Amino acid sequence: MILGTTTAAVGAEGHVDNPYAGATQYVNDKWSAAVTAEAAAVAATNPTLAAQMLAIKDQPTAVWMDRIGAINGNVDGPGLKYHLDAALAQKGAAPIVLNVVIYNLPGRDCYALASNGELPATAAGLTRYKTEYIDPIAELLAKPEYAGIRISATIEPDSLPNLSTNMSEPACQTSAPYYKEGVTYALDKLHAITNVYTYVDAAHSGWLGWENNASHAVQTFVDVATSTKAGFASIDGFVTNTANSTPLTEPYLPDSTLSLSGTPIRSSSFYEWNFDFDEIDWTANLYTRLVAGGFPSTVGMLIDTSRNGWGGPNRPTATSTSSVLETYIAESKVDKRTHRGAWCNPAGAGIGERPQATPAGYTSSHLDAFVWIKPPGESDGSSSLIPNDEGKGFDRMCDPTFSSPKLSGKLTGALPGAPVSGKWFSTQFQQLVTNAYPAIPATGTQPPADTVAPSVPTNLVAGATTLSSIAVSWTASTDNVAVTGYDISSGGVVVGSSPTTSFTVAGLATDTAYTFTVRAKDAAGNVSAASAPLTARTATDVVIPGPDTVAPTAPTNLVAGTTTTSAVPLTWTASTDNVGVTGYDVYSGTTKVGSSTTTSHTVTGLTAGTSYTFTVRAKDAAGNVSVPSAAVTATTQTVPVTPAGSCQVTYSTNDWNSGFTATVKIKNTGTAAINGWSLGFAFPAGQTITNGWSAVYTAAGAAQTITNQSWNGTIAAGQTVEIGFNGSHTGTNTRPTAFTLNGAACS
Structure with missing residues (x-):
């Protein structure tokens, strides 16, 4: 490919409804080269597979801006300008779409580890996101020479969906304000560029398809859209199934409302009462909810079909004839994952529909296009810990030997031998091509046999x-x-x-x-x-050290952070040791109240409005303990008092089998603001809370105490704060009748 640089706006046009209609899509020659190399590597042993690979080497794939260094180019490939210039070189008489993924929020992927990013969830991280990441991208995309390219921007995969369902995770609670402000900032900057089209990530049916999850997600999308300068117009559409393998359709389970021998098929362990079995179900459901929430009827949908084909010899060919529900589902569904939450390098997956504009046959989904946002062959995460300089951790969901609690104790079904996310994964690419559905015809020209030996090490x-x-x-x-x-x-x-x-x-x-x-x-x-x-x-001797009798030095600089009514956070400067410090014990007076392997610990379970004195001792592997640090004194906060009759609690539930989702609204009916709140009630029928969001949940038998997060502790006069939780019951889910707020009764 010969790349050219254009110095003036060529083919500039107004903002259209569907940027993919009548357009070609940009082919990344770096991805094409990786496919060509893979084909050459397998040609001698599997020429048919090599030809299939070459048949798709010129399919369009997205370019990921997954860190600041990707803008100008790094070890993983050239920068954004390279791809913009290459798109200009590829552009013919028809418009061309360049798919770009905006993916670098502070505290990125708060509910996972494999795709964590370089920016922390802090004010400083948000400043860098704006000034060092979004601003340079927007400045480059706005250059007049690129006005003739339709740039489709996928906005921050997994970010807003995490705020809809995973607010019980402390990392997501910390990230939430930075996600909202960061996405708002990105939309404001990118929407202002006429030829940029913004598609916000909307997860997939196996994540957001449930009624409660879907309603929370749409409300989050509405909140973010209305916080932008252009409102709903700042979002052109939504993209689902990004980097996931949820099928486009379940052809042998087309109606999720059906029953088998009187049992709803959606109650199976795989679908867990979710009505949306596939991405066509989810996009149709999502579109209806978005328009009802205020989005215009022109809002469009993209589906990432790069890895959701599920073809190959194990693909079902008909609906099961079994009368046993779990067997019926297992034999009918094309999705062969162990669980719908299994997202990392899933074994058995295949390439899905090829990229195309306005796919026919899915009217209710309002599809703008099928796209390949996740380039096939790029890993989701490493199978084991691999040190790297990209901030990407090791997520056990990528470990094929791990039975995950998030998957109801099932194995992850991930492929072994995977590199860190974004790196080329040969085994995965070969599987994806082999299991493609629709199948890939072996029409590519096979490479010549390789007879050249490598150079000498x-x-x-x-x-x-x-x-x-x-x-x-x-x-x-x-x-x-x-x-x-x-x-x-x-x-x-x-x-x-x-x-x-x-x-x-x-x-x-x-x-x-x-x-x-x-x-x-x-x-x-x-x-x-x-x-x-x-x-x-080889060595001649190994010196065996004598017993360790030297205690660590005492910790220094012990300080207390911001207290709550029942907790005091402590930090200190690390101790030194002749071998190594293994941890620290925290004391209140002469009583040990906690241990930590780091230089911080939060002492909990304290009495409100009470003064405490703490010291810290360091310890090592031999059992040596340092003398105490200098003491620090801290006082817990006093529980705020809410006058009787100045609050109102509305409690409602959505029940199923032995579970339920509760929505709780706390209204300040007084004339003064409530600053800090603690809601109390007791379950009358043995119910328990399994997870909650937007608050901190504590149980003591039937008694429940729910306290505010840092960002929703103030309730102005006449205002309402909403929280929610999932729970379980044993057949009876009687509503609590008596609520207190900060010790005062609520109506």
Whole structure:
């Protein structure tokens, strides 16, 4: 591809209803190159699969701006300007759409770890998001030379959906205000550019399809839209199934309202009473709710079909004839995940519908297009912990050996051997092509056989040694396609293999010299010549340290943070130790009230309006304990008093089987603001709260105490605050009748 730079606005146009209609979509040549390399790697052993890969190498995929460094380009690829210039070079007589993902909110992905980002959920993180991320992107997109490109921006995957369902998670509570302000800022900046189209992420049917989740999500979308300068007009549409594998349709379960032997099929363990079995169900449901909430009828939907095909030999061909509900569902559904919440590199998934504008046959969904937002072949997250400089953690949902409580104790069903999110995952891409539905015809031109051996590894050096091992490393080889690994030999015998440029040879004799060489290999079976030899010796002795009798130094700078009515947060400066500090014990007087492995701890369960004195002691693995730190005194806050008769509580529930969702509205009917509140009541029939949102929940038997979050503690006169929770019951869900607010009775 030859890239050109245009210096004037070419093909500038007004803002249209559906940017995909009558347009082509941008093909990322970097993704195409990765597909071509993968095809070359499998051509010798599976020429049909290679041809299928090449048949889709020119499909359009989105460009992800997943950190500040991606704007100008980084180790993962070129920057945004490169893709804008490439889109101009690809543009013909028809309009062209460039799909860009805006994905770098402070505290990103608060309910997961694999896709955490570089910016913390703090005021400073939000400032960097605005000034170092959104502003440079908006400035680049607004350049006159790019006015002829329709830029479709997917706005912050998973952000607003997390605020709709996961507010019981402390990280989401912390992130919430930064998500709302950050998304509002991004919409204001991007909507102001005529040729930019904003599509806000709306999760998928297996996340937001339930009645309560859907209503909360739409209210969140309405709140954010109405907080922007342009209101509802700032959002052109919504995109669902981003980087997920929920099917477009469940062809053999087309009606979720059906029953089997009198039992609703949606009550199965897989659908968990959710009416929306697939993305067509969810987009139709979402559209209706959005328009009812105030969005214009022109609001459009995108569905990411990059990984939701579920084809291959295990795809059902008819509705099950079983009369057993769980068997009926398992044999009928095309979605073969262990649970609808399993999102990470799911085994058995396949590429879905190819990108296309205004897909026919789905009138109620108001689809603008099928798109590939998540480029097939890019990992969702690593199968095990892999250190990286992108802020991406290890989420056990990506570990195939993990039975997750979030999945009702089922295994995650994730593929093994996955790299960190966004990196190329060969195993996954091969599976996606193999299981594509509709199937991919093998029409691509097969690459020639690879007969070129990799170059010889260089700079073979020895690192750390033990009594029985020697660590070696070397400089990477090059290859006409790609190096797949290295073999390490000693005395002509292969003693190990590595996919990276390092390896530790183990099982060696003590105080013995060994000579090593390394050879590179590629997927076609070509092997390089041997590297220059390296001679290294194992260690002769290991010094065994004596017993540790030295106590850590005392912690210093013990300070108390902002208190609540029942808790005092403490922080201190770390102690030092001759081996290493393993933790700290916190004391109130002579009583230990908590332990921490870090330099902070919050003491809870305290009495309101009471003064406490705390000290901290450090400890090490040998059991040595430091002397106490200097003491700090802190006083808990006094419980606010609400005058009797100045509050009103409205309590309503949505019940099912043994569960329910409760909505609680607290109204200040007095004449003065309530600053800080604590709602009390007792369940009359043994109900329990399983999780809640927008408040802090504490139970003591039947008695429930619900206190405000930092952001909703003030209720102005005449105003109402709404909270909610999920609960369980044993067949009877009698409504509580007596409520108190800060100790005073409410009507």
